[in-house]
Amino acid sequence: MTHYTGKITDLRVLDVRFPTSLSLDGSDAMNPDPDYSAAYVVLSTDRGDGVEGHGLTFTIGRGTEIVVAAVEALRPLVVGQTVAAFTGAPGAFWKHLTGDSQLRWIGPEKGVIHLATAAVVNALWDLWAKLEKKPLWKLLSDLTPAQIVELVDWRYLTDALTPEEALAMLERLAPTRAAREAEMVRDGYPAYTTSAGWLGYSDDKIRALCREALAEGFTHFKMKVGSDLADDQRRAGIMREIIGEERTLMIDANQRWDVGVAIEWTTALAKYRPMWIEEPTSPDDVLGHAAIAKALAPLGIGVATGEHCQNRVIFKQLLQARAISYCQIDSCRLGGVNEVVAVLLLAAKFGIPVCPHAGGVGLCEYVQHESIFDYICVSGSLTGRITEFVDHLHEHFIDPCVVRGGRYLAPTAPGTSITMQPASIAAHTYPGGSIWKQTALS
Numbered sequence: 001m002t003h004y005t006g007k008i009t010d011l012r013v014l015d016v017r018f019p020t021s022l023s024l025d026g027s028d029a030m031n032p033d034p035d036y037s038a039a040y041v042v043l044s045t046d047r048g049d050g051v052e053g054h055g056l057t058f059t060i061g062r063g064t065e066i067v068v069a070a071v072e073a074l075r076p077l078v079v080g081q082t083v084a085a086f087t088g089a090p091g092a093f094w095k096h097l098t099g100d101s102q103l104r105w106i107g108p109e110k111g112v113i114h115l116a117t118a119a120v121v122n123a124l125w126d127l128w129a130k131l132e133k134k135p136l137w138k139l140l141s142d143l144t145p146a147q148i149v150e151l152v153d154w155r156y157l158t159d160a161l162t163p164e165e166a167l168a169m170l171e172r173l174a175p176t177r178a179a180r181e182a183e184m185v186r187d188g189y190p191a192y193t194t195s196a197g198w199l200g201y202s203d204d205k206i207r208a209l210c211r212e213a214l215a216e217g218f219t220h221f222k223m224k225v226g227s228d229l230a231d232d233q234r235r236a237g238i239m240r241e242i243i244g245e246e247r248t249l250m251i252d253a254n255q256r257w258d259v260g261v262a263i264e265w266t267t268a269l270a271k272y273r274p275m276w277i278e279e280p281t282s283p284d285d286v287l288g289h290a291a292i293a294k295a296l297a298p299l300g301i302g303v304a305t306g307e308h309c310q311n312r313v314i315f316k317q318l319l320q321a322r323a324i325s326y327c328q329i330d331s332c333r334l335g336g337v338n339e340v341v342a343v344l345l346l347a348a349k350f351g352i353p354v355c356p357h358a359g360g361v362g363l364c365e366y367v368q369h370e371s372i373f374d375y376i377c378v379s380g381s382l383t384g385r386i387t388e389f390v391d392h393l394h395e396h397f398i399d400p401c402v403v404r405g406g407r408y409l410a411p412t413a414p415g416t417s418i419t420m421q422p423a424s425i426a427a428h429t430y431p432g433g434s435i436w437k438q439t440a441l442s
């Protein structure tokens, strides 16, 4: 690993919002009108090569300004640090960012301050990957097992997984990494689509989008549920009719239900054979998820959650309690790449497949790297693993994700694929950008 010279000299943070609520893209039982948004961070250095680190955390409109303020609060922990302070010991740097003795009070490691941490951490990784001239997945996959173990803050994890165990897991898979890397470069990573299943779409739009996704090669489809049972049954029937019995359906309630209702409602949808029920109840309710998982197991329906799981500790508990069959990491809800790696390792220990949450703006760009790394270095398996894809807003990125035949193609450009087009940033900056001056929402 090269030792990089230079210091981080500036951190800029922007409030970027897309008026997606106008088309009901992204509508679900709890979020009827999201405006997909980002607190967008740019790190610059005095290296003189013009390389910048870009990172974002995903939000859905109002409140992005609060995340922006939290990123500003992290500025003194980043600006003035050497580039090598991060690239030489990314795990130690993560602890430095999350360990500020006063900022810790407004977390710790959860909520707005943790969303802000994700944007900054992901920007640091983008900077490093661009300096290495590698896509993030390749940078990660070229780290030694010991270097991967160093990325993780092991505090609070060792009752479930120790660094020594993680090292042994990673070392077992190291000799066969090259074959899996070649496979990923050749075939890409399996994806599923949520594009057809938003709650606000008409039946005809659902039919048309399902047919489109089938033609594109998707085999796994997800729909939103939880507002009205009769409506869910009708829409699930339409989805099943179009995708056929041999393909896979998943359902997502976005935290709508109490535990008892979750069991009853999902049971009432069992005849459509969903592979999982996603976010059936509060993301903090570990024991509630465990009760739902136990009740639904005889029906062959797994529980999936994680997009609102605040940190590695709650994931640890979900895994220890056997509360989830599918682990849905989120690249920005967790504290960036480092904490994602922690959860990938935990999930591998418990034998639970990681099926990342994506969609929004930029999340597909992030998770493709994390899933490919997971396969090459951590899980070594594709069984039960599939990564979310939603076909929205990719045109705003310079190196957007590419999905072909229902698979994410391995990114080739250096970085994390998250650098936005300058014109998109300018037009969507809130509230001054041209889009917001024109739209009826502002």
Ligand SMILES: [Mg+2]
Pocket: 252, 254, 278, 279, 307, 357
């Ligand atoms: Mg979801």
